[in-house]
Amino acid sequence: MKQSIEHDSNRVSTGIGSLRQSSLHSSIIGWYAQPGDRLEAKVDDYIVDIVRGDLLIEVQTGNLSAIRAKLFRLAEKHPVRLVYPLPVTKWIVKVSRQGGEIVSRRKSPKTGRLTDLFSELVYIAEIINCNNFTLEVLLVEITELRCDDGKGSWRRKGVSIQDRELIEVKESILFTQSKDYLALLPQNLAQPFSNRMLAQALGIPIYQARRMTYALRRMGAIEMTAKCGNALLYMISK
Secondary structure: OOOOOOOOOOOOOOOOOOOOOOHHHHHHHHHHOOOOOEEEEEEOOEEEEEEEOOEEEEEOOOOHHHHHHHHHHHHOOOOEEEEEEEEEEEEEEEEOOOOOOEEEEEEOOOOOOHHHHHHHHOOOHHHOOOOOEEEEEEEEEEEEEEEOOOOOOHHHOOOEEEEEEEEEEEEEEEEOOHHHHHHHOOOOOOOOEOHHHHHHHHOOOHHHHHHHHHHHHHOOOEEEEEEEOOEEEEEEOO
16 A cells, blocks of 8 residues: 655645546546546546556545546546545644635544445446456545635535645545445345345434445345335345
8 A cells, every 4th residue: 555645734726616626636647647647638538647558447425426437437448446435534734715724623523434435326326347447446534724714605604615635535435346335334234135224224314224234235245025015125145
């Protein structure tokens, strides 16, 4: 595994205000790239983040639905690897409206976990079984820069996310086939199981369990076997 990127928490990057190409995206490309790679190379009708021989590597730090069509089209003809950073630790830094001076810095109480991945996998579950597709998840620690400028969502009371910066890549996990995702299920999970049983075993909300079973079913890793009352029951596919 490559060495982690050291980050100075007292320094705020310039050019704050655009998430089109966040600092996190650029830093992940820099962390992942190797000598001889071609960056931002045109392949077919698309610009690909990294081209390594025959392998096309796309880094996505946002919603996977945004690049769903791109992944499907490229994977029809080329080996494609999606690199997805999943924040497990996040520092929230508030900056002033003018000058980007740091106002406060705190650690988010929310801790990310691998099962959060399924919130995005629901958008691309069908591509998992494509022989040309692999997914590499990077568990990362990040800084999220926020500004109380009144332009953010109502959930954050108008506070906008200005940028996200990489602090450290803690772990890399490669998924090459649908069965690899079954490792995220609890080892002691009964067969068959319901969404509620899965939620209780993992200690997650039931809506997250539903996303897991939806994605796992769409990729063929599990199958629905029966119905108990209003609850659907699932088993690992043979």
